[in-house]
Amino acid sequence: MTMTKATDMTGSSASGKMNFGQLARDNGTFLALIALILINMIITPNFLQVQTLYVNLTQVATIAIVAIGMTLVIASAGIDLSVGAVMALSGALAPFVFLSEFGMASPGLALVLSIAVALLAGLLCGMFNGWLINQFAIQPIVATLVLFIAARGLAQVLTNGNLQVFDNPAFEFIGSGRVLGIPFQALMAVAFALILSWVVRRTAYGRYLLAVGGNAKAARLSGISVNRVRLATYAICGVLAGFAGMVVSAINSASDANQTGQLMELDAIAAAVVGGSNLMGGKAPIIGALIGAAIIQLVKYTLLANGVHDAVALIAKAVIIILAVYFQFNRSE
Amino acid sequence: MVDTPVLKMTAIRKSFGDVPALTDAALTIRPGEVHALIGQNGAGKSTMIKILNGAYRKDAGEIELDGQPVRFSSPHEAQLGGISTIFQEVNLVHYRSVTENIVLGQEPKKFGMIDWPKAHRRAEEVLQRFGLNLDVRQPLHHCNIAVQQLIAIARAVSFDARLVIMDEPTSSLDSQEKQVLFRVIRDLSAQGVAVMYVSHHLEELFEVCDRVTVMRNGGMIATHEMSDVTKLGLVSEMIGRDANQIAESGATGFGKTHAGSKTVVLELQNLSNGTNVKDASLIVHQGEVVGLAGLLGAGRTETVAMIFGADHPAGGNMAFKEHRSFFREPAEAINAGIGYCTEDRKAEGIIPGLSIRENLTLAMNPRLAKRGVIPRMAEREMVADFIDKLSVKCAGMDQPIRELSGGNQQKVLLARWMATQPDLLILDEPTRGIDVGAKREIQTLIEGLSAAGLSVLMISSEFEELVEGANRVVVLQEGKTIATLTGGDLNEDSLLAAVAGEAEGAAL
Ligand SMILES: Nc1ncnc2c1ncn2[C@@H]1O[C@H](COP(=O)(O)OP(=O)(O)OP(=O)(O)O)[C@@H](O)[C@H]1O
Ligand SMILES: [Mg+2]
Numbered sequence: 035m036t037m038t039k040a041t042d043m044t045g046s047s048a049s050g051k052m053n054f055g056q057l058a059r060d061n062g063t064f065l066a067l068i069a070l071i072l073i074n075m076i077i078t079p080n081f082l083q084v085q086t087l088y089v090n091l092t093q094v095a096t097i098a099i100v101a102i103g104m105t106l107v108i109a110s111a112g113i114d115l116s117v118g119a120v121m122a123l124s125g126a127l128a129p130f131v132f133l134s135e136f137g138m139a140s141p142g143l144a145l146v147l148s149i150a151v152a153l154l155a156g157l158l159c160g161m162f163n164g165w166l167i168n169q170f171a172i173q174p175i176v177a178t179l180v181l182f183i184a185a186r187g188l189a190q191v192l193t194n195g196n197l198q199v200f201d202n203p204a205f206e207f208i209g210s211g212r213v214l215g216i217p218f219q220a221l222m223a224v225a226f227a228l229i230l231s232w233v234v235r236r237t238a239y240g241r242y243l244l245a246v247g248g249n250a251k252a253a254r255l256s257g258i259s260v261n262r263v264r265l266a267t268y269a270i271c272g273v274l275a276g277f278a279g280m281v282v283s284a285i286n287s288a289s290d291a292n293q294t295g296q297l298m299e300l301d302a303i304a305a306a307v308v309g310g311s312n313l314m315g316g317k318a319p320i321i322g323a324l325i326g327a328a329i330i331q332l333v334k335y336t337l338l339a340n341g342v343h344d345a346v347a348l349i350a351k352a353v354i355i356i357l358a359v360y361f362q363f364n365r366s367e
Numbered sequence: 368m369v370d371t372p373v374l375k376m377t378a379i380r381k382s383f384g385d386v387p388a389l390t391d392a393a394l395t396i397r398p399g400e401v402h403a404l405i406g407q408n409g410a411g412k413s414t415m416i417k418i419l420n421g422a423y424r425k426d427a428g429e430i431e432l433d434g435q436p437v438r439f440s441s442p443h444e445a446q447l448g449g450i451s452t453i454f455q456e457v458n459l460v461h462y463r464s465v466t467e468n469i470v471l472g473q474e475p476k477k478f479g480m481i482d483w484p485k486a487h488r489r490a491e492e493v494l495q496r497f498g499l500n501l502d503v504r505q506p507l508h509h510c511n512i513a514v515q516q517l518i519a520i521a522r523a524v525s526f527d528a529r530l531v532i533m534d535e536p537t538s539s540l541d542s543q544e545k546q547v548l549f550r551v552i553r554d555l556s557a558q559g560v561a562v563m564y565v566s567h568h569l570e571e572l573f574e575v576c577d578r579v580t581v582m583r584n585g586g587m588i589a590t591h592e593m594s595d596v597t598k599l600g601l602v603s604e605m606i607g608r609d610a611n612q613i614a615e616s617g618a619t620g621f622g623k624t625h626a627g628s629k630t631v632v633l634e635l636q637n638l639s640n641g642t643n644v645k646d647a648s649l650i651v652h653q654g655e656v657v658g659l660a661g662l663l664g665a666g667r668t669e670t671v672a673m674i675f676g677a678d679h680p681a682g683g684n685m686a687f688k689e690h691r692s693f694f695r696e697p698a699e700a701i702n703a704g705i706g707y708c709t710e711d712r713k714a715e716g717i718i719p720g721l722s723i724r725e726n727l728t729l730a731m732n733p734r735l736a737k738r739g740v741i742p743r744m745a746e747r748e749m750v751a752d753f754i755d756k757l758s759v760k761c762a763g764m765d766q767p768i769r770e771l772s773g774g775n776q777q778k779v780l781l782a783r784w785m786a787t788q789p790d791l792l793i794l795d796e797p798t799r800g801i802d803v804g805a806k807r808e809i810q811t812l813i814e815g816l817s818a819a820g821l822s823v824l825m826i827s828s829e830f831e832e833l834v835e836g837a838n839r840v841v842v843l844q845e846g847k848t849i850a851t852l853t854g855g856d857l858n859e860d861s862l863l864a865a866v867a868g869e870a871e872g873a874a875l
Contacts, residue, residue: 236743238736241725248718255677255715256730256783257701316720 062361063308063325070332078339088217090335092209092285095219096121096278098327100298101305102226103271105323106234108306110267111247111315112167112174116181117302119189120159120272121279121295124152126189128280129200129289145204149280156276157269159185164268168261182299189291199288209284219281223324226274231320240318243267247315304351305330308358329354371434373398373529373561374419379428381414383770386762388414390585392428396530399559401552403572403593406582407605407802408774409760412565413455415582416532420445420452433529443472449529453536455565455773455800456713457515459522461508466490468507469522493525494518497547512711513539513663517548524551531555532563535773537571538799539710541663541828543867549575567774567802568829569598581605606804628653631686632791632822635674638683644669645846647683649824651791656813656823658837660830660866666846667826668710671793674824675707676700688790701730706784710795710826712773716780719769723761724750726768727779731787753782756812758805773800781809785816792816794825798832810836830859842866 074081100117107114128148131137137144159181166177211218234240242263245253254260278298283289307313308329309322333354337347374396381389389411396402404412417423419430421439430437432448439445442452459468466487475485490503497517507515516539523531537545552562552575564576572579573593581588581604588604603609633651638644644666651657659667672678674685676694685693687703694700697707709715718726727750728735735741735749750764757778761771768776777800784792797813798806813836817823827833833840834857842850842865850865 236741237739238732238741239739241721241729241732241741244721244725245718245729248720249714251715252709252718253729255675255697255707255709257698257733258729259696259698316718 063310063322063329063358066308067325067329067332070329070336074332074336074339078336081339090331091220092217093335094327094331095217095223096281097298097301097305097331098223098324099219099226099274099278099281100302101309101323101327102223102230102320103274104299104302105306105309105311105318105320106230106243106267107174107271108303108311108313109234109243109247109315109318110264111250112264112268113178113303113313114160114163114268114271114275115175115178115299116159116163116185117271117275117278118295118298119182119185120156120275121282121298122189122291123159123185123192123279124155124276125279125283125294126192126198126289126291127155128152128205129198129202129283130192132202132205133198133200141202141204145202148205152280153273153276156272156274156279158272159276160269160272161265163272164261164265167268168264186291186295189289189294193289193291195291197288197290201287205280206284206287209281209286222277222281223327227320227324230270231318234318234320239263239266244316244318247317249316300351301327301330304355304358307355313359326358370398372396372431373433374563375429375431375434376415376419377429379415379418379430380426381411381418381423382426384762388585389418389425391587392582392585393587394580395590396561396563397578398529399556399561400577401556401562401564401575403564403566403576403579404582405566405569405572405579405601405605408778408800408805409772410582410605410802411585412582413534413772414585416452416454416534416563416565420450420532446472446526446528449527450532451523451526451528451530452532453519453523453534455534455538457512457519457711459507459515459519461714462506465494465501465503465505465507465510465518468518469493469503469525471522473526489525493521496524496551497521497544511664511668512714513541513544516540517544520548520551524555528560530561530563532565534565535567535800536564537566537568539796539828542830542863544663545571567800567806569601569803572601573598583607602803605802628655632688633674633824634684634686635670636684638670638673638685639681639846640666640669640673640678641681642669643846644673644680646848647843647846648848649841649851651822651824653790653822654817654820655838656817656825656836658833658840659824659826659843660833660840660862661843662866664845665843667843668795669846670843671707671795671824671826674700675705675793677707701787701789702733704790705793706730706787706789706791707793708780708784708795708797710799712776712780712799717768717776720767722765723754723759723768723771723779724764727753727764727782727786730783734787749786753779753786757782758808774802774805777801778805778809785812789821791822791824794823796826796828798827798829830862834859834862 131148132144305326309326310319376394379392420442469490475482580590630653638647
């Protein structure tokens with residue numbers, strides 16, 4: 035008979051006492067992160083310097099923010115390939131607003147407006163994804179391919195395909211500011227994670243999300259509007275991608291429609307899966323996604339700092355995803 | 368020499384976390400015998416089976432097959448070793464064709480490729496044995512749950528097995544299909560294949576089984592020759608209470624103490640869906656229990672799905688209270704005061720990864736939530752109350768529902784709908800998979816609710832349940848309402864005649 039493996043969906047179940055093996059399995063991701071850090075302490079020069087920590091924190095934040103949105107989408111049994119492109123679009127839109135004539139005239143208002151426009155673009159892109167999937171019952175992987183191409187195209191049209199350099203310290207705070215010595219965007223990533231994991235646990239929307247991802251048919255028969263849940267989920271993912279796009283532009287003091295968010299969809303999916311997401315849906319480990327993002331970032335950094343070629347880094351990432359999925363399937367009985 | 372038993376399981380132990388599911392369980396099955404395994408919901412029957420076929424790992428104990436110790440690590444391996452299993456929850460691949468589902472794992476090959484014409488022929492042959500003539504190329508999910516169940520059985524039987532395990536194989540079948548199944552079981556037994564048979568319908572055991580083993584709370588109580596026991600005796604062993612006490616009450620928990628009022632709650636006229644529902648009409652009054660009877664494929668489930676807005680009708684009229692049209696979505700129907708407990712609890716009922724608590728309150732979140740936030744205490748209180756009232760056997764309300772035994776999942780789903788306090792509760796096979804004791808409790812509960820004004824529309828393949836529980840029974844046949852039985856006309860014989868008699872006429 036075809037038995038589907040029962041994977042652990044909620045992480046902790048009824049089990050009270052735990053032995054070490056179980057502990058390792060349930061917290062495998064966390065242990066992997068610790069192991070990575072320990073390995074780096076030994077092999078990577080200057081790993082423990084504040085500067086290194088800072089670089090890693092600034093870079094991990096964008097992955098984490100997008101991965102949080104991706105975790106929600108995956109929880110709905112979907113996937114969003116357009117996040118990187120949406121980052122490019124939002125990242126290009128914000129400077130577009132404050133660099134315009136109007137923006138030069140009233141910089142204060144323009145700053146607020148630029149951020150609002152960038153987030154709105156993310157929201158609309160997300161809603162478009164959700165709408166496509168709902169309206170035409172297309173597979174999410176195909177539906178989000180549309181914006182994967184179109185959103186970056188739009189960003190390139192906006193910027194004529196050129197790097198757009200700017201000098202706007204207020205906006206740059208998003209990417210290089212610090213609060214109490216911690217990079218602003220890292221704090222934002224943590225804030226998003228805390229808020230959204232609360233939303234998943236405590237709100238009706240969170241319940242609906244997990245129900246739709248876990249069994250869409252049963253969810254509909256329980257009165258849940260599957261379409262609305264999907265729309266909202268892709269919209270949240272879009273807004274988060276939009277925010278991440280601004281962070282990247284702010285870090286570089288420039289928007290680069292060609293490079294911003296390149297391959298981010300893969301990093302985000304990898305982070306989500308490593309963090310415990312199940313591609314079949316029904317499970318939203320948001321804090322896990324944070325840890326997953328940290329792992330992806332550290333692997334990248336380790337290879338880079340030890341002079342390994344980029345292409346090899348990609349392969350390493352693929353191996354991590356495969357391992358994560360493998361362990362997920364063995365995390366039962 | 369006496370035959371070595373085909374299966375011998377001894378001193379089996381299994382716990383899930385801290386919760387013991389099996390404590391010192393044992394079972395011996397002789398070659399070619401039909402052996403029943405019975406016990407209350409959560410007694411450990413399915414766990415026993417899953418340990419035998421390698422779906423779960425045992426904590427301790429021995430398993431011998433034909434005298435040889437065995438240890439399977441997956442149901443597939445067990446299949447190769449001669450043990451074929453029909454799981455309690457139909458476990459097939461929904462989007463694949465019927466053929467693929469049947470030949471999966473033993474596909475006929477030609478030049479290394481699957482020989483499709485041969486595969487289809489094989490599938491057709493296998494189904495023929497069950498009197499099923501259907502298009503084997505269609506995807507499985509086009510078939511209703513009863514047909515799916517037959518397909519699962521046909522598949523399991525098509526392997527050359529020494530032992531075929533059937534975990535509640537008849538839960539979706541009506542009396543005719545059951546007879547077909549029993550015939551197949553007798554064939555198997557005559558060929559020397561042993562059958563392990565799990566069911567909550569004790570009458571069935573007397574028809575096909577040779578011996579019976581009773582389980583309670585993860586342990587073995589006794590094994591008997593079927594000819595040495597009575598139904599009452601079995602029940603008393605299952606629930607651990609004195610037989611005399613049980614004998615005093617009737618066969619079901621229904622007592623039909625009230626009649627329902629004259630206020631019409633639901634009126635359905637000439638419903639059709641363009642395919643198998645052609646002309647279904649029925650009326651439900653307030654406080655009334657209306658049964659919906661018919662054979663497999665009569666369109667009962669399709670009819671209620673349209674009442675609930677889960678499917679869209681092609682024609683007909685409906686009025687529910689002051690609402691004078693069909694609902695477009697289940698959400699509308701729920702808002703208007705309808706609850707619908709579906710027949711297929713795995714595909715359309717449970718959200719496997721969510722907890723008992725989350726599953727139970729799923730349909731009432733709009734009412735429970737305050738500004739979108741679910742109040743923790745109120746939710747927990749309500750859930751605790753239902754777990755208590757329906758005696759759901761679980762480790763706690765935060766346990767994932769997929770870990771519950773089949774019957775206990777069913778109780779949670781019933782609670783999901785009772786919790787919404789509907790005016791009309793549609794129940795599709797409400798006591799499927801529920802043990803005799805709990806069944807009575809649930810029936811009593813339904814009766815109590817209807818006495819308080821709730822209307823119930825109940826599909827059931829069990830005539831006993833319809834006759835004792837329903838004020839009126841509407842009989843559907845090939846999508847048409849052909850009779851309504853009430854009062855003195857309502858008994859098992861008249862029902863059988865209405866459901867089956869006419870059907871034979873129609874088949875000619
Ligand atoms: N995967 C699991 N995780 C935790 N507990 C489980 C799991 N599977 C079964 N159990 C528990 O083991 C006990 C026995 O369950 P089992 O499914 O064997 O009962 P059953 O006799 O088949 O009942 P039913 O008649 O309802 O199908 C139950 O208390 C159940 O909650
Ligand atoms: Mg069972």
